Amino acid sequence: MASKPKKAAPSWSDVKARLAEFDRTTLLGLMQDLYAASKDNQSLLHARFGLGGDVLEPYKATIDRWLWPNVYRNQDVSVSKAKKAIADYKKASARPEGLAELMVFFCERAAGFAREFGFQDETYMDALVRMFQQALKQVTALPEEQREALLDRLNRVSVVSDVLGYGVADDMEAMLADYR
The missing domain is CATH 1.25.40 (Serine Threonine Protein Phosphatase 5, Tetratricopeptide repeat)
Known part of the structure; x- marks a missing residue:
């Protein structure tokens, strides 16, 4: 029985390639979903953009x-x-x-x-x-x-x-x- 070839774990390169396909609206939607997903993401974005108190x-x-x-x-x-x-x-x-x-x-x-x-x-x-x-x-x-x-x-x-x-x-x- 032949074994299935193992797929490499997705990397940043794979994600970046997919992001290149997004239009502005889709990209903003993704960012909104990431923002809503965790406090860590919110903190990162607030710090990156100097937002909030x-x-x-x-x-x-x-x-x-x-x-x-x-x-x-x-x-x-x-x-x-x-x-x-x-x-x-x-x-x-x-x-x-x-x-x-x-x-x-x-x-x-x-x-x-x-x-x-x-x-x-x-x-x-x-x-x-x-x-x-x-x-x-x-x-x-x-x-x-x-x-x-x-x-x-x-x-x-x-x-x-x-x-x-x-x-x-x-x-x-x-x-x-x-x-x-």
């Missing part, structure tokens, strides 16, 4: 949920899901000031949760330090008028981190000194 809010809500979970409801911490929110924003918009804001917010929430609840997890602390470094790079690349407030917030993260252990505050202080 605070386009960063849904990304911040995700970061907040995964870095400062409700411990009384036994919610888990997930650095990877919090980082995914930043990656999703980067795909949607990649506005440098928005990316810097999300990275600084990540650091604030991670350090705040660890301090508030005495959360001692080496992987979590490593992720905090790596994000702090990335945030510093992102912030220092911004125009000067946008830079100072974010650098002040990163400095506060360093101060909050003084009791976390794992050399977190020392690493942050050294990084801040390099960027000054």
Whole structure:
């Protein structure tokens, strides 16, 4: 018995070829369906087109949920899901000031949760330090008028981190000194 030839999974090239066949009305209908299909799609489109009030809010809500979970409801911490929110924003918009804001917010929430609840997890602390470094790079690349407030917030993260252990505050202080 002859086996059926396996079809390769559809790829972006296949989708793109089909989209080329669409007229404007059909394409708008597809976009409307995608928009209605999920909050993630809505967030992406709002961020891409700069629509609505605070386009960063849904990304911040995700970061907040995964870095400062409700411990009384036994919610888990997930650095990877919090980082995914930043990656999703980067795909949607990649506005440098928005990316810097999300990275600084990540650091604030991670350090705040660890301090508030005495959360001692080496992987979590490593992720905090790596994000702090990335945030510093992102912030220092911004125009000067946008830079100072974010650098002040990163400095506060360093101060909050003084009791976390794992050399977190020392690493942050050294990084801040390099960027000054």
